Amino acid sequence: MACFFRRRIAAQLGRTMRLCEDAFIPALSAVPVFKKQQTADLRLSINMLRDNGVLPSIGDIRAQTEHLARQLKQDSVVEEITAESAVIYFRFNRKLLAQKILEPLRMGGNSKFGLNSELLKSLKRGLTLVEYSSPNIAKKFHAGHLRSTIIGNFIANLKQSLGNKVIRMNYLGDWGLQFGLLGVGFRQFGSQEQLKQNPLQHLFEVYVKVNQEAEHNEDTRLAARDFFRQLEHHESGAVSLWQQFRDITVSEYRHVYKRLGLDFDVYSGESFHQERVQEVVQQLQDGGLLKTTEKGAGVVDLSAAQDMSTVSTVLRSDGTSLYITRDIAAAIDRKEQYHFDEMIYVTDKSQTNHFQQLFQILQAMGHSWADRCHHVTFGLVQGMKTRGGEVVFLEDVLDEARARMLHNMKQSKTTKEMDDAEDTAQKVGISALIVQDFKGPLQSGYKFDWDTMLQAQGDTGVFLQYTHARVCSLIQRNDNIDAATFDPSLLTEPSSIAILQHLLRYDEALYQSAQDLQPKHLLNFLLKLCHLIASAHRELPVKGSPQEVAQARLRLFSGSGSVLADGMRILGITPVDKM
Structure with missing residues (x-):
């Protein structure tokens, strides 16, 4: 695997220059694979x-490069060393390349391939708390929460695969003035019978009605404020109704998350930190951080000149808490309860200012760990529509993805017989949603496009799944061939070498994604791998080849399929065996 070769080169460099070999690890990288072009395997950046x-x-950097290259020796591992501009290139023994990469791999994934590399060992380990998805209770799961859900799940998967202990937290919007409105609205328009039949739809309809009422009725607005005050003071009638709404919502959300193939360790919420809010306010006051405006609101002055030019409001004039007050309390509670080494919030970029203020206030309160809190932002999705028109709810998107994928599978001549076509269509449809979302920088929004997303050709989730299923089918059709032992010297064709060279880059793709928490690095690696597998599938037949050649080729396909499956799972995609 990559770590063997990187360590081998680093050791020789260390001996030659009489330095610690670890100093060379960051400057060593696999050479990108170009179609039909034979290249070296590893390169050393002199600039780095x-x-x-x-x-x-x-x-002169060119002279420095050539001088170092001349000092390095070829051996049984390194067959060729060349220098060009500010880079030294290394080409490895082809038999050894195949042996070291394929020996640890078995089809089906769940291997530790690439995860023990020196590159990844340089990353900090510890306990990572990831807060993501975080919809509001008493509302159907809005399609807008899809990005937070799948991005947060990817980050949690990535951190876990790299050896971190991970806590996946869903921080529900289950407090605030909106529940004052909903409480008043339910007493006025609600029906327990309808709540049992279609809970979230009924609560949604009630919320729409009461909002319309509140727009032109001051009494409704005042009643809503009063209901929220009752909640904050734990009055039983208000709390009982709120608890019913919360329990119903979490139950409904679990169903949607199950469809997406994910779950949470903790379902938290703003309500969990009510006891801490008054303590936070007191601490802000004792530290001289809490100021009162002319209108009676409590604010924290965040301006550099302390002239109140930039403030964060933490208390309304009636003494009730705000979202940021509860977020301060939540962060402190989490640090005390979980002792996290880092905490990552995943929300859209409209909340950038909110989190900047949150981290600033925590620092001002003396919490030095605030610099280990990070906000991962993302842009918005435009044009998400079903055949029925504009999409509001995520379940509509998932239903549409499944239906369209099922239709495409029925139309395709290559579709295999399967036990549960709907389940396969759902998994492939969700893969398509995830890949379309992850292709570009997360900060950018993108235009949602059903047709492009569900294409079997091109860089899509369908293509990833099709490639994995194709490898599974190849292995099944050749189940009489035992690839447990194989001769690595038989994998010398350009399409074999291209796959092996590309697999050298797997740990680098994980490392890049870990550095900036962007899934595009891993996704691009997997898509390229799929293209290389497709080329090899055309050029390297297993059936009809001599026994030893067939064994070696089958091992190549099963090994690359294993890495594909591992990478897909980190992205949040469940690989399918047939489609």
């Missing part, structure tokens, strides 16, 4: 060595 202070950054 100079930037990191390993080499002196004076003198």
Whole structure:
């Protein structure tokens, strides 16, 4: 695997230059694979060595590169060393390349391939708390929460695969003035009977009606404020109704999350931190951070000049808490309860200012761990529509993805007989949603497009699933061939070498994704792998080949399929065996 070769080169560099070999690891990377073009396997960046202070950054860099290259020796592992511009290239023994990469791999994934590399060992480990999805209770799961859900799930999967302990938290919007409105609205328009039949739809209809009422009725607005005050003071009637709404909603959400193939360790919410809110307010006051405006609201001055030019409101004039007050309390509670090493919030970029203020207030309160809290932002999705028109609810999107995928599968001549076509269509449809979402930088929004998303050709989730299913089918059709032992010297064709070279980059793709928490690095690696597998599938027949050749090729396909499955699972995609 990559770590063997990277360590081998680093060791030789360390001996040659009389330095610790770890100093060379960051500057070593796999050479990108180009179609039909034979390249070296690993490269050393002299620029990076100079930037990191390993080499002196004076003198002619080309001469420095060539001088270092001449000092390095070829051996049984390294067959060729060449220098070009500011890069030294290494080409490995082909038999050893196949052996070291494929020996640890078995089809089906769940291997530790690439995860023990020196590159990944440099990453900090610990307990990571990821807060994501976080819809509001008493509302159907809005399609807008899809991005937070799948991005947060990817980050949690990635961190876990890299050796972190991960807590997946769903921080529900289950408090605030909106519940004052809903409480008043339910007493006026609600029906327990309808609540049993179609809970979230009924609560949604009640919420729409009471909002319309509140727009032109001051009494309704005042009644809503009073209901929320009752909640904050734990009055039994208000709390009982609120608890009913919360329990119903969590039950409904679990069903949607199950369809997406994910779950949470903790269902938390703003309501969990009510006891802490008054304590936070007191701490802000004792620290001289809480100011009162002319209208009686409590604010924290965040301006550099302390002239109240930038403030964060933490208390309404009637003394009730706000979203940020509860977020301050929640962060402190979580640190005390979970002792996290880092906490990651995943929300859309409209909340950037909110989280900047949150982290600033925590720092001002003396919580130095606030610099280990991070906000991962994402842009909005435009044009998400079903055949019925504009999409509001996520279940509509999932239903549409499943229906369209099922239709496409029925139309395709290559579709296999399967036990549960609907389940397969759902998994492939969700893969398509995830891949369309992850292709670009998360901060950018994108235009939702059903037709492009569900294409079997091109860089889509359908293509990922099709490739995995195709490898599974190849293995099943050749179940009489035992690939447990294989001769790596038989994998010398360009399409074999291209796959092996690309697999050298797996840990680098994980490392890049871990650095900026962007899924595009891992996704691009997997899509490229699928294209290379497709080429090899055309050029390297298993059936009809001599026994030893068939064994080696089958091992190549099963090994690359294993890495594909592992990477798909990190993205949040469940691989299918047939489609």
